[in-house]
Amino acid sequence: MELEEYYPTACERWILTHHARDIADLFVGEPFNLIDLGSGDGSKTNVLLSELTARKHDFTYIPIDISEAAVQDQTKQLRADFPELEVRGIVAEYFNGLMWHSQFANKRNLVLFLGSNVGNFRRSEARTFMRTMWNFLQPGDLVLTGFDLKKNIDVMMGAYNDSLGITKQFNMNLLHRINKELGGNFDISKWRHYATYDLFSGAMESYLVSRVAQDVEVHAINQVFHFDPFEPIHTEYSYKFLESDIISLAEDTGFVIEQQYYDDRRYFLDSLWRVEKRIGL
Ligand SMILES: C[S@@+](CC[C@H](N)C(=O)[O-])C[C@H]1O[C@@H](n2cnc3c(N)ncnc32)[C@H](O)[C@@H]1O
Structure with missing residues (x-):
């Protein structure tokens, strides 16, 4: 995330x-x-938390993440950095966390969905996701979503094929984890990282490509997988957006766009939406 070539973090x-x-x-x-x-x-x-706490806003910060370690580490750090802040961390899948929270919510909500996480869904899944979120929220609630925009293809390719090979290691880490946690026997040297931009889907797509014919065993499921040379394992989608895609996504899922916040290069957009619920919607 700190890499120069991996621009989304710096932009957001x-x-x-x-x-x-x-x-x-x-x-x-x-x-x-x-x-x-x-x-x-x-x-x-933290950038937002600094501003909100400096201005003595009255709010509760509710991080929801499926990773227990992420929530624990962040909460500990926040106690040190913002001792006055009320933090209620939830370790859960997105919607289980939102559902749990919505039982007690008696104030307006501002939901952050940053980092272009929405881009990891296929376009139809993103619609379902935003509409499900809308169902959990009340009229007047706000959602700030990070979208990675379509841009110079070389810039997008560079982010997923960085010169230090960090994204490659990130992708390969899936095989390390299958080996470690599921008793797999992937030979990492027999795989290569491949990331490309698909013009038709508008997504950066990441793959692991088998270099040779090979059999891999995964003990946890007692199964052997055969791979042909050049056979890919698809590991990630990262969909890119036009502003028009974002406008229709908001309109189709019951939101009204309040603000569009771009970075200085217009590589990325944080789009602020308001929940609208009218009869018939
Ligand atoms: C790419 S990071 C983004 C972190 C942060 N929002 C940012 O923008 O820097 C994605 C985070 O979402 C969490 N995550 C992924 N899928 C999730 C799910 N279905 N439910 C809850 N958290 C999830 C991951 O554990 C990870 O911490």
Whole structure:
């Protein structure tokens, strides 16, 4: 995330740094919940938390992440960095966390869905996801979603094929983890990382490609998998967006766009949506 070539993190940090005031202005004098879906290490969210706490906003920060270690580490760090902050971390899948929270929510919510996590869904899945989120929220609630925009293909390719090979290691790590946690016997040297941009789907796609004919055993499921030379394992989608895609996604799922926050290079967009619920919607 800190790599120069992996631009999304720097872009979104730029956006939050330059618009933290505008976002804080949305809740002047009104208590609210700040929900962080897939909060991770929360390093970019800290930019917002600094602004909100400095201005003495009355809010509860609710990070939701499926990774227990992520929630624990972040909560510990927040206690040290923002001792006054009320934090209620939830270790859960996105919607289980939202459902749990919605039972007690008696204030307006601002939901953060940062890091272009939405881009990991296929386009139809992204619609279902945003509509499900809408179902859990009340009219007037806000959602700030990070979208990685379509741009110079070389820039996108560079982010997934960086010169230090970090993204390659990130992808290969799947095989290490299958070996370690599921008793697999993948020989890493027989695989290569391959990431490419698909013009038709508009997504960066990551693969692990078998270099040779090979059999791999995974003890946990007692199964052997045969791979032909050049056979791929598809590991990730990262869909890229046009502003028009984002507008139709909001409209189709019951939201109204309140603000579009771009970074200075217009590589990335944090789009602020308001939940609207009218009869018939
Ligand atoms: C790419 S990181 C983004 C972290 C942070 N929001 C940011 O923008 O820097 C994605 C995070 O989402 C979490 N995550 C992925 N799928 C999830 C799910 N279905 N439910 C809850 N958390 C999930 C991961 O554990 C990870 O911490």
